Structures are given as structure tokens and as C-alpha cells.
Amino acid sequence: MKKVLLLLAIVFSVTIANAQIITEQDFAAIDMSQFDTNGDGKIKDDEAALAIKDLYGLDKNNSITRVTVIDSIPKSKDQIYVAVNDWFVRSFNDGKSVIQLNDKELGTIIGKGHISNMGNTLSFASSADISADVIIRVDMKDGRMRITTSIQKYEMEKGTGVLGALAGGPAAYQKVHQEFIPSECFPFTKKQKKEGAKAFVKSHIYSLIVTNKLRDAVLNGLTGGEEDW
DSSP states (O other), X not given: OHHHHHHHHHHHHHHHHTOOSXXXXXXXXXXXXXXXXXXXXXXXXXXXXXXXXXXXXXXXXXXEEEEEXXXXXXXXXXXXXXXXXXXXXXXXOSSSSEEEEEETXXXXXXXXXXXXXXXXXXOSSOXXXXXXXXXXXXXXXXXXXXEEEEEEEEEEEEEOHHHHXXXXXXXXXXXXXEEEOGGXXXXXXXXXXXXXXXXXXXXXXXXXXXXXXXXXXXXXXSSSOTTTX
């Protein structure tokens, strides 16, 4: 029993250590009731993944890409740029999330975000944890901006599960690293159905959160005192 608790503590500590600027509270705040197919208040990841798949698909580079255009913003291109740049600078500060392009004249900022523990499962026989880098691009003009999020690949760590730890302690809890592109598992495969569906749904929610946070940053600012200075 102590070994089981120790393993769970290890898994929990990894989750906390990988916490990002987008929190679990942000994920929980997104309304997913439209995917409650049985009306029982429970969202099944595989059913939600199939429904989300119909909303947008793979782009020509086989990346999962979602595009949102926000119009009627009562600000100039430069004002939008300052707000978006401020959001990126404040948000991308954990080492795994970085700004890759920042061109004020062009009106484009591109960053790379990171989602950890997006498709994690743990059982006695095995464990799996899926993570992904998300390319976030914002293009700006007077009164409008376009937000594009793209996932180019998933990364998965497969482990021996609770049984591995029980057999030889934490040292026996070994992991194997795998990478695969979305076209190989869109929206999930039969072999990795549980964690694959969960990862796809969470990537969709991540895109919604980023879009909402950027919209709020541009329209309302990040600190609440920008307009009064």
C-alpha cells in the first residue's frame, strides 16, 4: 500500500511541477455541455472527440489547426499589438513556452505553448501521459485580429503502471518515449483510445482558453489599469 501511495505521490508531484500558465481551473471553466450526448451531465472523451473532429480538421501540414477571427475591436493595430504582446510576455515564462516571432510592423506574434498531462491515464497494468507543443499565432490589423492554434505532434510517455512500482519500487517505474503526428491518430486510435481521446479534447479546450484569454486581454487589459494611466 505504501508503494502505491508513493507512486501516486510521484505522479501528482510531476503534474504540479509541469503546471502551466493555463491552469486546470481554466479547463474546468469551459462549458462542454454540448457534448453531453446522454444528458446525464457526464462528458465522454471519445464521444466529445468525434464531435469536435467535425468542427475543424487537419491542415495541409497534417497539424490540428483552429482559426478564430475577432472583428469589431475598438482599437488600432498598434493598440491591439501592445495588448497581445503584453499577454505573451506575461504568459510565456516557464521555459517550455516561448515567443518565436514578434514583428510589430507586420502585426504578427507567434509563440509556442506547452500542454502537459493532457491525456494521462494510470492503471495497475500501464500508464500513459501525452503532452504537446501548441503553436499560437496572432495576426493583427486595425479593429481585428486572427488567432491560429496548431498542434504539429504529440509526445507520449508510456510506463509500467502501478504493478511496475509494486514489483520493484519507483526505480522499476520505467517510461518509454514516443512521438506521433496528428494524422496518425486523428482524433484517436483504437489502441490509444482513452488517452488519445482525452488529449484531443484537451487540446481543443486549450485553444478555446487561449482565444478567450487573448480576446479579454485586448478588450479589457491584463491589470485593469491600462486605460486610467
